[in-house]
Amino acid sequence: MHCGLLHIDQDIVNTIIKHCSPQFFSLGLPGATMLIMDFIIAAGRVASSAFLNAPRVEAQVLLGSLVCFPNLYCELPALHPSTPDIAVSQFTDVKELIIKTVLSSARDEPSGPARCVALCSLGIWICEELVHESHHPQIKEALNVICVSLKFTNKTVAHVACNMLHMLVHYAPRLQTYQPDSPLKIIQILIATITHLLPSTEASSYEMDKRLVVSLLLCLLDWIMALPLKTLLQSVHSTGAENEKTEKSVLNCIYKVLHGCVYGAQSFSHPKYFPISLSDLASVDYDPFMHLESLREPEPLHSPDSERSSKLQPVTEVKTQMQQGLISIAARTVITHLVNHLGHYPMSGGPAMLTSQVCENHDNHYSESTELSPELFDSPNIQFFVLNNTTLVSCIQIRSEESVPGGGLAAGLVSANSNVRIIVRDLSGKYSWDSAILYGPPIVSGLPEPTSFILSMSYQEKPEEPPTSNECLEDITVKDGLSLQLRRFRETVPTWSTIREEEDVLDELLQYLGTTSPECLQRTGISLNVPAPQPVCISEKQENDVINAILKQYTEEKEFVEKHFNDLNMKASEQDEPTPQKPQSAFYYCRLLLSILGMNSWDKRRSFHLLKKNEKLLRELRNLDSRQCRETHKIAVFYVAEGQEDKYSILTNIGGSQAYEDFVAGLGWEVNLTNHCGFMGGLQKNKSTGLTTPYFATSTVEVIFHVSTRMPSESDDSLTKKVS
Template identity: 50%
Template sequence: MQILVATIAFLLPSAEYSSVEIDKKFIVSLLLCLLEWCMALPVNALLHPVSTVVLEEQHPSRAPLLDYIYRVLHCCVCGSSTYTQQSHYTLTLADLSSTDYDPFLPLANVKSSEPVQYHLSAELGNLLTVEDEKRRRSVELIPLTARMVMAHLVNHLGHYPLSGGPAMLHSLVSENHDNAHVEGTELSSEVFRSPNLQLFVFNESTLISYLQTPAEGPDGTSPGGALSDVRVIVRDISGKYSWDGKVLYGPLEGSLAPNGRNPSFLISGWHHHTFGPQKDFSQIEEGDDVLDKLLENIGHTSPECLLPSQVNLNEPSPPPCGMNCDQEKEIIEVILRQSAQEDEYIQRCNSDSAMKVTSQEKPSPVEPRGPFYFCRLLLDDLGMNSWDRRKNFHILKKNSKLLRELKNLDSRQCRETHKIAVFYIAEGQEDKCSILSNERGSQAYEDFVAGLGWEVDLSTHCGFMGGLQRNGSTGQTAPYYATSTVEVIFHVSTRMPSDSDDSLTKKLRHLGNDEVHIVWSEHSRDYRRGIIPTAFGDVSIIIYPMKNHMFFITITKKPEVPFFGPLFDGAIVNGKLLPSLICATCINASRAVKCLIPLYQSLYLFAVNM
């Protein structure tokens, strides 16, 4: 991996300024090879510090290999002059250890690289010819590939495959799903009329959809108390992703209080303790003077509360010295008169409604002010509504053109896809009908097909189908192979029904339309390409079993198809390595055929140019 990184760094300056397209494509091949190795190696190997003599002399603190991989990718995006003073100076691993590279650069400071501008001739004006388009794509080829590799590593390194299986790489959710304002099951103009949906573009490279959906709780509210949820759908160079979010005003239902204590303890009063003997008041009958009993008990249990005269608290105190009976009566009359005035005032206040105090009640939840309210709230919380973001974050006009581009973008597979035909020829079979009528093969053939990939149920398969139908007309299962970057479906002749002429015609159409054919021949004579008449089949890989449990490989291709590997014409392979080598050769053969298509674009180039 270190040699691969250093090779890319060494060749990058010359490839950037080269007018030969093959030089740029060679760097692209190295970048894609780097991606495949990163996804195949354990994460611990990528995090292992790089040990080189140059780096140890200049930088005692060695960085992990993954850090240098991101550095060289950053060079490919921003230009080879990023870490050197002279643009044409060749890079080494020492240049990649520059302190100018900051892996913790804030997202707000990241700017899309500007490709080298290509000026058209004055006589052509604004028209692009095929050659001009080729030159423009050639200039952008290396930066776009590096951006794709970085995005792929960030999203899938250490995460693939997900719980949904290797066939599930990106989200299948669209703006019409769970949309209360839409009745259709497909993305249509009706979706764009939904008031709870808005689409934005971020940094001129990422499409973001914000959709307000009903809450998922059983009573129509989410656990935190919000009445609606927010769904965010992101489309960028690496694929399509979907996130659901909700507003949380408090802990989720069923969660424990801090330190495991009962929350009711926090609002209940503290439990006081009483000391000394207490009198049992449970036997007091109705009509007894409870206050008299209480005062008597206090004087008995707490003698310090008694008056200096040592008279019990429930007994009247003696009159003060010097007070006669007349004075006592006058005081009693004043007290009674004051009590009557207070009673009159209380009655008057009770009859006045303005003097009454109403009890406080918990306010009921407020309905959102609009169908896009919580989406706007999330946008504001993320800082997307700030003035600093206005130049990078724009709302899109929902029209038929945007709808068409979204549907076209979603219809594209998120990975490189290939479909491969597999034929079985038994001993003595030399015509089309007998070959296509085979419903099974030898045990060695079945073991080989099982080694190409794993069987998937076509009725429930969510990955690349390669034209196969879910209704069983093209078979119930098919071998399927996938990585985080490639999907391969095998059209196996023995898996497809052949019980009628219509079935044979459909089988021939599916198998014959594939550019790459695998032919397992147990016939004593060599396979002739004309046995299966088709205008396609640019590459045929024929496997001949040998008596020593080895397999002889013959590869025939059209003259214009470039070289591919790893297998070659005349190779002899053992049975253990045969399936994996054949699969790798078929993928490279399919790539070689597709590169002949005029203006053919890789998936990430197509996504960027949308």
């Protein structure tokens, strides 16, 4: 092997590289690691050759299998690649040799599949270095190559680069430790790349072009969710139209590029809706226009003569309306996810609960079924609506909570005897809200009875009240000979409670105003309650006639009231407080809430429609609730003890080694299957498939592991469940 890998005949080298298994160095063959330097040099020769039929993919796979070795073995004893003699040396530059070859292949490899493998090796190497916190200086260059490959002309290569960037999301905290600005920079690169690709992608008739932009959008979503909101609100400088410098937040640019994906790239022509361009991001660490060599083989995606076109799922032109709107649907999904979960995941329900588990039959006293059933449509308290042709809305009127600590939904305030439950189903999942109409603060018990006010008659005498301590009387004689009893200065405004029966209220108020605000006096030194002097044009006789007429009218009115006081039409009937009325309709409060929200208005009627209750609707509801709003995976984990070769002995293992248990513990966190509310992947809550299992989740993906050693092994049925 040593001599063959160093042979000057390239065909011999190619044959060895082609037929060596990708697991060559992990098989534990005696002396295999002594050939590491030979394989690195040989793989480099294959990668640098101009012969397209050389085993280029196999060479990249072998290099990729070695990227983790240097950190595991700091110094590798290996055969020296410069001599065919068996001379063992200690090598410390293995990592540099590997990454140099892989970086070069990721930029210049002419074979498309080999370029994809090189990008995968590059992504794995970055993860390896971040985990070991080596702070390797070439991490920046490796990131640059992956980010620039996102807009490569071959969409398969670009898709692999996107997948590698997506994988790095889980290492965002480590990447931020290595270079604090890197995660935010990656988000900006994704925004600028989508902005760059969108116009040509919309004009393209190939589905793979559109799927690349969809993958970039989903990658962008995971990177956004991995960073705190405070980081996303940082400013980014961009060059708009006419080279004007503008400053906006990264989150603002995110929503602008999503807006363009929903409504079309033509919106980018308006400076108001343009996010950022690739040239705005050029820096010492990132060259957006790094040169990447073109592939020297037929494009596998856009050429009908390529080998890929003969596969079961050939690359065809986009024809259906659904395929045409693929990018728009993905962008709407991302927007909805960000609005619902950015800065709020995981919530109090835990990472397994992203959406509501509540259904229309819960708390519904008209329905006794434990799941959605046709009897639900006979309930008068529920209606189904569709909003904007994108959202299914269920409105249910349910009984209010009573005797709940803290007052329940109404928080102790005065409320109605029914609540309204709104269940919303849209692109991002299902959500449930309970609402109660609140009238005011709670009624306090022990208050005195309301005071009754009756007509106070002039002939009813009131007991005399002594003058208060802050007032006294005196006689003042004015110029016209009239003697008036005036009240001295009051400290407060005269009120009904301080005025005696023989006192005139208006007189008291006028005196108070004139005393406290002398600027209001019409005649200097004369109080406002002193009558004005007799007009010159009126004689004393005319004045007396007017006074007598007024007194006569007053006397007649008083006698009339005394005579007819007990007549029915002279009394006001007592008014009783209306008693609360219970709405006759079982859907009243739902209709009231929808009306308050404006759903019944004329301008909303075009986008808000009532659905018919039928079997088809029930089937669709069940279908929607059975779908996961996140990407889901179930992965089986088996333990094979030393010497075990048959299926039965492997499946009946009830435990494993410490290394195995440590490996399982690193897969995710333990969840109790009996009350787990997330993705089950076929595992049961009845303990027939075990009590606990590892589970991992983000806001966009769920993974549950079927660990064979955690599952029962007592019966043949139990063993069958392990492999099913």
